[in-house]
Amino acid sequence: MSENGARERSTWKRLLFGALAYQKASRKIAYTALITGFVVVANMFFEFKLAETQFSLSLFVSAIAGILIGPVLGFAACFLGDLVGFLYNSGGFAYLPWIGLSLGVTAFLSGLIVGGLDYKKGWFLYVKLSLVSVLTFFICTIAINTTAFWLLYSKVSYGEYLISRLFVQGQIWNSLVNYVLLFIAVPVLGAIKPLRLYIR
Numbered sequence: 001m002s003e004n005g006a007r008e009r010s011t012w013k014r015l016l017f018g019a020l021a022y023q024k025a026s027r028k029i030a031y032t033a034l035i036t037g038f039v040v041v042a043n044m045f046f047e048f049k050l051a052e053t054q055f056s057l058s059l060f061v062s063a064i065a066g067i068l069i070g071p072v073l074g075f076a077a078c079f080l081g082d083l084v085g086f087l088y089n090s091g092g093f094a095y096l097p098w099i100g101l102s103l104g105v106t107a108f109l110s111g112l113i114v115g116g117l118d119y120k121k122g123w124f125l126y127v128k129l130s131l132v133s134v135l136t137f138f139i140c141t142i143a144i145n146t147t148a149f150w151l152l153y154s155k156v157s158y159g160e161y162l163i164s165r166l167f168v169q170g171q172i173w174n175s176l177v178n179y180v181l182l183f184i185a186v187p188v189l190g191a192i193k194p195l196r197l198y199i200r
Contacts, residue, residue: 018070018115032073035065039081039103044089054170058082058103059140059178060185063132066107067114067186074107098148102140109135114186129186133179141175 020028039061046057066074082100110132117128146165147158154161166172 016070016072018066018068018074018111020069020073028069028073031069032077035069035074035077036081036084039065039078040085040088043082043085055174055177057178057181059106059136059175060181062103062106063110063136063178063182064185064189066109066111068189069111070115071108071111074111075104078107079104096148098144102144105144106136106140109139125187125190126183129179129183133182137175137179141171146171 017028020031023031039058042057042061046061047054062074062078065077068074069077079100082103083095086095113132113135114125114128117124117131142162146162149165150158150161156164
């Protein structure tokens with residue numbers, strides 16, 4: 001294989017599998033299982049309600065999963081984590097597959113953007129995290145979750161439901177809390193040398 005071909009293959013591996021790009025298959029499976037377990041715990045226990053707003057760290061955990069293990073394994077871990085969490089403790093409610101899909105897409109976008117956009121300046125990490133925040137908010141929170149809930153359960157117009165879900169039910173505040181945590185946690189994780197994460 002030529003030097004350019006090897007470099008291109010290495011770039012794709014790093015892009016798709018994040019910090020696990022150069023690990024053995026057994027380690028990839030182990031780390032993916034670990035992250036999946038963490039997603040299950042986060043979905044089950046890191047939730048609380050304040051007035052009308054239900055706060056959850058699922059968005060933050062999904063973004064971190066994608067950044068740590070890459071977009072492909074991050075998507076799988078978050079989708080499976082949501083499904084396993086539901087099967088373990090459904091609380092008598094129906095399974096909502098679009099929530100697992102939105103968590104998976106959050107992980108995928110986060111891993112793709114943070115791992116894929118390479119620029120050496122330290123401040124560029126914050127540009128990438130800003131892009132992650134904007135895209136996941138519009139694609140996952142609005143286009144996937146809000147639209148699915150509106151189609152299945154709402155009897156008002158989409159605009160009315162969107163405003164109600166974001167501001168009355170407080171999804172915009174929940175998202176902001178998750179994004180602030182992301183801006184704090186990712187640089188800290190990247191600075192922990194023993195982790196050898198490709199966060200730049």
